[in-house]
Amino acid sequence: MSTFALAIHGGAGTIPKEDMPPTREKAYRQGLEDALKAGHAVLSAGGAALDAVEAAVRSLEDFPLFNAGRGAVFNADGQHEMDASIMSGVDLRAGAVAGVNNVKNPVGLARLVMDKSGHVLISGQGAFEFAHQMRVPLEDDQYFFDQFRYDQWMKVKGTDAYQLDHSDGGKKFGTVGAVALDINGHLAAATSTGGMTNKRFQRIGDSPIIGAGTYANDASCAISCTGHGESFMRAVVAFDVHALMSYKGLSLAEAVRIVVHDKLPPLDGEGGLIAVDHLGNIVLDFNSSGMYRGQVGADGLFHTAIWR
Numbered sequence: 001m002s003t004f005a006l007a008i009h010g011g012a013g014t015i016p017k018e019d020m021p022p023t024r025e026k027a028y029r030q031g032l033e034d035a036l037k038a039g040h041a042v043l044s045a046g047g048a049a050l051d052a053v054e055a056a057v058r059s060l061e062d063f064p065l066f067n068a069g070r071g072a073v074f075n076a077d078g079q080h081e082m083d084a085s086i087m088s089g090v091d092l093r094a095g096a097v098a099g100v101n102n103v104k105n106p107v108g109l110a111r112l113v114m115d116k117s118g119h120v121l122i123s124g125q126g127a128f129e130f131a132h133q134m135r136v137p138l139e140d141d142q143y144f145f146d147q148f149r150y151d152q153w154m155k156v157k158g159t160d161a162y163q164l165d166h167s168d169g170g171k172k173f174g175t176v177g178a179v180a181l182d183i184n185g186h187l188a189a190a191t192s193t194g195g196m197t198n199k200r201f202q203r204i205g206d207s208p209i210i211g212a213g214t215y216a217n218d219a220s221c222a223i224s225c226t227g228h229g230e231s232f233m234r235a236v237v238a239f240d241v242h243a244l245m246s247y248k249g250l251s252l253a254e255a256v257r258i259v260v261h262d263k264l265p266p267l268d269g270e271g272g273l274i275a276v277d278h279l280g281n282i283v284l285d286f287n288s289s290g291m292y293r294g295q296v297g298a299d300g301l302f303h304t305a306i307w308r
């Protein structure tokens with residue numbers, strides 16, 4: 001095995017093409033391309049899939065147009081509560097954080113949970129303490145502030161409504177993620193999100209849930225999801241793609257098609273996912289009108305897309 005592959009997403013949803021000014025589309029594509037470059041640099045140097053997905057997701061977290069890290073949506077208390085996870089396909093190690101504030105790169109903290117904590121998922125104040133112990137970079141609230149997100153929140157503040165990340169006049173899920181295959185045949189996946197605007201009760205979505213929003217197994221595939229988290233958890237989406245491949249012998253494309261187009265819609269599961277298998281096949285599929293996405297292989301050609 002000497003090939004490698006990387007795919008990324010910046011969220012799926014209703015993204016009306018006519019409402020997207022060319023300058024904004026250009027900015028989104030730039031954000032995607034920067035993330036592809038970050039992951040590609042790792043993989044083309046013979047690095048690990050795990051390091052590549054972390055590098056790509058960090059880049060997406062630093063980019064304010066996506067709902068993760070800087071640019072994360074506001075919860076009902078005006079805070080940014082972020083969720084992230086990462087998984088290694090070679091040994092099924094995984095790490096995740098839920099409901100963390102002020103951590104610059106939640107995916108980096110998830111990686112440390114995996115490598116150093118002895119746990120898989122930690123949350124809230126405890127996760128913040130762990131972040132302190134690990135000396136990960138923290139940022140004040142101002143760093144996470146984005147006027148566009150703030151205006152989104154103002155529309156629903158004080159109501160019971162919580163909202164998936166509406167943007168550009170449409171319904172959009174701005175979560176980010178990456179999946180990769182490295183030259184040693186190892187797979188990895190990572191996902192990071194600010195969740196839903198005006199979320200309450202320390203709501204947690206699918207993104208930090210291993211098997212729901214994120215999964216990687218060298219025997220089959222690596223998956224990162226974006227969409228209506230409640231539905232994605234009920235459908236155990238990422239693990240289901242793996243299970244259809246492992247237990248039923250389906251191809252990656254067929255397994256993804258069944259989950260995204262047959263299983264999710266009856267559960268109100270709008271969204272999509274990115275996937276790579278152990279041969280380097282990439283599938284980027286969604287049941288919404290668009291998904292910010294990109295891919296690169298050993299040829300070094302960066303491809304980005306938003307609509308079908």
Ligand code: ASP
Nearest residue numbers: 173174175205226227229
């Ligand atoms: N899946 C995420 C969540 O429910 C939202 C998204 O994909 O944008 O938290």
